[in-house]
Amino acid sequence: MTETLRLYSYWRSSAAYRVRIGLNQKQLVHEIVPVHLVQDGGQQHSEEYRQLNPQELVPLLLHGKRRLSQSLAILEYVDEVWPDLPLLPATARERHRVRALSQLVACDIHPLNNLRVLQHFERAWSVPQPERDAWVKHWIEAGFRAAEAMLAGHPSTGDFCEGDTPGLADCCLIPQVYNARRFGVDMTQFPAIERIEAACLALPAFDAARPENQPDAPGGAV
Numbered sequence: 001m002t003e004t005l006r007l008y009s010y011w012r013s014s015a016a017y018r019v020r021i022g023l024n025q026k027q028l029v030h031e032i033v034p035v036h037l038v039q040d041g042g043q044q045h046s047e048e049y050r051q052l053n054p055q056e057l058v059p060l061l062l063h064g065k066r067r068l069s070q071s072l073a074i075l076e077y078v079d080e081v082w083p084d085l086p087l088l089p090a091t092a093r094e095r096h097r098v099r100a101l102s103q104l105v106a107c108d109i110h111p112l113n114n115l116r117v118l119q120h121f122e123r124a125w126s127v128p129q130p131e132r133d134a135w136v137k138h139w140i141e142a143g144f145r146a147a148e149a150m151l152a153g154h155p156s157t158g159d160f161c162e163g164d165t166p167g168l169a170d171c172c173l174i175p176q177v178y179n180a181r182r183f184g185v186d187m188t189q190f191p192a193i194e195r196i197e198a199a200c201l202a203l204p205a206f207d208a209a210r211p212e213n214q215p216d217a218p219g220g221a222v
Contacts, residue, residue, distance in 0.1 A: 003064040005030035008052070010037045010044075011214035014110060014175035015071040016059040020214075021171040022075040024205035026085045030061075034216035037115055072106050075168055087168040098162050101150060101169035105176045109143035112136075113179070136183045144180065144190050147173070152192040159199045166200055174200050178211065 007023065007030050009016040023030050035058050036043045043049060044056045053060045053069050061068040063081075068074045079087045088095050111117070113136040121127035121135070151157045161169035177197045180187060187194050200206045207213065214220055 004062075006033055006062040007031065008033045008035050008049070008058050008060040008062075009214070009216075010035055010058050011211045011217040011220070013037065013058050014114075014179050015057070015106070017175035017178065017209060017211060018071045018106070018171045019059045019061065019074050020209035021174065021206055022078065022087055022168070024208050025087065025166060025171070026078060026082055027205075028078060028082060032215055034214075036216065072102060072168075072172075075171060079168075087171065089162055089167065094156065094162055097150075097156060098167055098169045101147065101161055102172040104143060104147055104150075105172040109140055109176055110179075112139040113183075133183055136179075137185055140176065140180045140183065140185050141189075143176075144185070144193060148190045148192050151196065157192065157196075160196055166203065166206070170196065170200050170206075173197070174206060 005023065005028055007016070007019060009020065009032050011034070020032075035049060037058070040046070042056075044053075044058060050056055052062075052067055055069060057069070059069075059071055059074060061074045061078075063077075068077055075087055088098060118132050118136070121132050127135075151161060156162055158164040160166045161173060173193065174197060177187065177193060187197075201210075211217055
């Protein structure tokens with residue numbers, strides 16, 4: 001019998017969004033435990049949560065007694081433990097491409113515009129909101145120009161980032177597109193990304209993982 005999977009998540013966290021997609025795509029039943037990143041000074045900073053994850057970040061996946069952090073590491077873990085419906089393709093070349101696209105988002109774009117960076121700009125240097133928004137847009141657009149070049153016209157790009165089955169790269173790309181739209185990025189300049197986004201969001205696994213469909217979203221069940 002599969003041990004309970006418990007995902008500590010925030011509805012608008014793109015890193016948690018990645019993991020929600022991956023768990024849904026692999027059809028792994030899991031419980032969502034909301035951690036509000038803004039209320040109460042950020043519930044991720046509570047002593048109770050710090051005991052679970054010393055980084056004070058979401059997502060965190062509990063698998064039995066195992067505490068699993070970092071979204072890409074979580075997704076590769078579940079792919080190894082439950083190999084059915086794989087998120088990574090079969091060959092080393094294909095896996096490299098998928099990992100490169102995934103890390104372009106998770107390592108190059110996202111860390112520069114996540115919540116704690118923007119909060120530091122505001123608290124330490126009083127950077128006004130328009131300047132913070134411009135910072136976010138700049139780095140998303142810079143990363144998406146590279147991603148678009150890697151995807152558009154590449155023989156390995158199919159309906160999704162790699163072939164015709166969604167995988168790890170799509171789990172990373174779609175949440176970043178959500179963030180891009182939040183910050184007013186003109187996505188028409190990235191037609192390959194927009195096409196892949198549409199294909200992904202038409203799937204139940206991606207649709208169920210959308211921020212607005214989470215129990216802790218405004219108007220949700222929590």
